[in-house]
Amino acid sequence: MISAEHRAQVLRERLRLTLPAVDVCDIAQALGIAVNYVVLEGLSVTTFCHDTEIEAFVDDTQPDYRQRLALAHAIGHSQLHPGRAFACTLVAPEVTAPIRRVEREASRFAAALLMPDWAVRWLYAKGYSDEELAEVFRVSTEAVFWRLHHLGLIREQRYRATAD
Numbered sequence: 001m002i003s004a005e006h007r008a009q010v011l012r013e014r015l016r017l018t019l020p021a022v023d024v025c026d027i028a029q030a031l032g033i034a035v036n037y038v039v040l041e042g043l044s045v046t047t048f049c050h051d052t053e054i055e056a057f058v059d060d061t062q063p064d065y066r067q068r069l070a071l072a073h074a075i076g077h078s079q080l081h082p083g084r085a086f087a088c089t090l091v092a093p094e095v096t097a098p099i100r101r102v103e104r105e106a107s108r109f110a111a112a113l114l115m116p117d118w119a120v121r122w123l124y125a126k127g128y129s130d131e132e133l134a135e136v137f138r139v140s141t142e143a144v145f146w147r148l149h150h151l152g153l154i155r156e157q158r159y160r161a162t163a164d
């Protein structure tokens, strides 16, 4: 079983994404995913992975960093769960437990795509704060926090997800 982390890493390498921060719209385009920006009532993103085409609908009333996470999550579904449809709410999914396996996988893929392991470890070792990391990767500080925790760089009682 290849992990979501590894799949995201392979995708980054395939698309030659060498900078820490990625353009998720470019990635979606490279993968042939049609991205639509709409108003989604109470949802962050919906993903439809048909046989021949993949569509993602992103809630454009959300801040930029949330839209990036939502689209990266949709890309995760498209790569990990082909042929299926998803309607996802990403308002702090990391602390909402329990969550479905497929949602956890898509969220992990998104985190790995937006915040690659090597870059997070390197900058963290240089002393970057959560806020600085959030700025580098253009994500929320919550997303950074979750990523640091998942990579084993911090242990924090605040973190209550039952991820594993």
Ligand SMILES: [Zn+2]
Pocket (backbone or CB within 6 Å): 073, 077, 086, 087, 088, 102, 103, 106
């Ligand atoms: Zn999802």
